[in-house]
Amino acid sequence: MQPPYDGTPVQEQTSDYMITFDDVSKSWGDNHVLKSLNFDVKPGEKVSIIGPSGSGKTTILRILMTLEYPDHGVVTVEGEKLWNVTRGTKIPRETKQMRLTRRKIGMVFQQFNLFPHMTTIENLMEAPVQVLGMSKDEARERGMELLEMVGLSQHVDHKPPQLSGGQQQRVAIARALAMRPKVLLFDEPTSALDPELIGDVLNVIRDLATSTDMTMLMVTHEMRFAEEISDRVVMFDHGRAVEQGPPERIFKNPENERTREFLRAVLER
Structure with missing residues (x-):
């Protein structure tokens, strides 16, 4: 089971969903x-988002x-508002609540985005020490695990x-997990990896999906992998979810x- 979030505590609001747009x-x-x-995404749900490039995934x-802001709408994470934007208003300023809510989220990017001047363990220690206020000893112990x-x-x-590249992406996954x-x-x-390196990264993600209660949201072109590990698959096209359901049906x-x-186009390649 994934250890509980240990960032600065905020008042929790009850919600049936971990994420809502x-x-x-x-x-x-x-x-x-x-x-x-x-x-919507339920707590602990593993959701894969598929669709053509440019579809909004x-x-x-x-x-x-919070790397992009919506032009309109409300986004909540565990009942806490991350974005609440009325059409035509100015770009919302970052608030303390936004920062606290964002701490509950980790992301693994296509490009690994590791600090090239830092060692592997230093990459894992940086954010827990600087953002969560974790001691260096505790951060190092967590990083080694x-x-x-x-x-x-x-x-x-x-x-x-x-x-x-595969090793760097596994470090990037560990770095995201270091923030609990x-x-x-x-x-x-896996899109930036050579084919022979993809398997090790997918194995790590597979282990996370099957052994933790984290909510996971994955944009992927690995269709067979999405079918294997997802609770739900969502098909996006032109900015809309055109179909969603259990992977065996989709x-x-x-x-x-x-x-x-x-699916005909991507599975017949």
Whole structure:
């Protein structure tokens, strides 16, 4: 089981969902990336988001990480408002509540985004010490446990340029876990890897999905993997969720024609 979130405590609000998007829209000029999106994720649910490039998948994750802001709508995490934006208003300022709520979320990016001048263990220690106020000894102990978990304890003093792409991505997963998140986001975590390196990263994600109660939201083009580890698969197209359901139905008997077209294209490659 995943250890409880240990950031600065906030008053919890009861909610049936860990994540909710309520009428959320996002555009860049005439490009409507999200169109009045309503989308919920239950606590502990493992959800894979699939769909063509440009369909809005990654934007969902970036809004949750406050790397992008919605033009309109409400986003909540565990009942706490992360975004509450009225159309036509100015970009909301970052608030203390936003920072506290964001601490519950970790993200693993396509590119590993490790600090190249830091060793593996230093990459894992930095945020817990600087953000959570964890002692260096405690952060190092936690980091060593996580490196053991992802199979990289022998690389504790190596810097990112000394590691393969797959090893760097496993370090990035461990770094996200070091913050003890309740929600873990994956943005196509294997897309930057050579084919022979993908398996080790997928094995780590598979272990997390089957052995922890974390809520996981994954944007992926690894269809068979999504079918294996997901509780629910959501198909996005042109900023909307056009179909969602259990993986066995989505992959074997999709109801939406756009879903069928997309799966035929990606599974026949």
